Amino acid sequence: MRGKYQLGVVLCGLVLAGCQPPNVASEQKMLKSGRDLLRAIQEGDVEKAKQLAHFYWVPILPEPHKIPMGYKCFFPLHAATGAGEVEIVKALIAKGADVNVRDDFGKTPIMWAVDRWVIVRDKTLEELNHSHIACFRELVKAGADINAGARDGWTALHYVSFNLPQIMPYVHELIKLGADVNRTSTNGETPLHAWCRLTTKVNKRSEQFHEGVRYVLEHGADVRIKDKEGRYAEHWLNEQVPEEKELIDLIREVRRKQESAHPASRPPSSRKD
Structure with missing residues (x-):
């Protein structure tokens, strides 16, 4: 300072x-x-x-x-x-x-x-x-600094979850600028974990929420990462809005492909203290 x-x-x-x-x-x-x-x-x-x-x-x-x-x-x-x-x-x-x-x-x-x-x-x-x-x-x-972390390790891409369902203008710009889609918080949450955990029955009807999830998956989100509760991102989505089956299945399918492509590797943690 x-x-x-x-x-x-x-x-x-x-x-x-x-x-x-x-x-x-x-x-x-x-x-x-x-x-x-x-x-x-x-x-x-x-x-x-x-x-x-x-x-x-x-x-x-x-x-x-x-x-x-x-x-x-x-x-x-x-x-x-x-x-x-x-x-x-x-x-x-x-x-x-x-x-x-x-x-x-x-x-x-x-x-x-x-x-x-x-x-x-x-x-x-x-x-x-x-x-x-x-x-x-x-x-x-x-x-x-778009990848700066707050005290809890959340970055701007995590905080987008509080802007649901109007997230896409920020998601597009953050990722275009190099935001880390796999940065983990002190609780081990990636941005996708945060989005899925904080979604609601209102947000699930938002096309922008669906688009945002697909967008981070297309831009390198590693869905093999578990948070400190041992949960994958789709576990939170299934808990909050289990009727969102298509999106849950999509994340699971991406995870299976990632695990199949890298069977011996552990998902990287991109947390930076």
């Missing part, structure tokens, strides 16, 4: 350790600037956010009830990406925001882009998808 971010990381560390930020006027003023920037992002006030963009390095320490999913510390670029505010994302990057900065879960802004359920306002699903893919592209253009 470089330059001004160092102070921000220290303050985040204090909060995560259960301590209050220092009661020093300059630091309190800094944190207020971060809250003001967050408010501008949440309200979609692009001009105000641009005026405050030089505070890109200030950590945002929200009140727990105001930010979903338990986030305690993140940065303006996370917030702007989560809100789908592409012009604010551009402004923050132009001021020097680190596109690989991490929140308290170890997630980078690109993970917030594909997750998309972080900070939303009055936007339709179509508008959300369009604005988040635009933010995603700006982050990639600025050098975002």
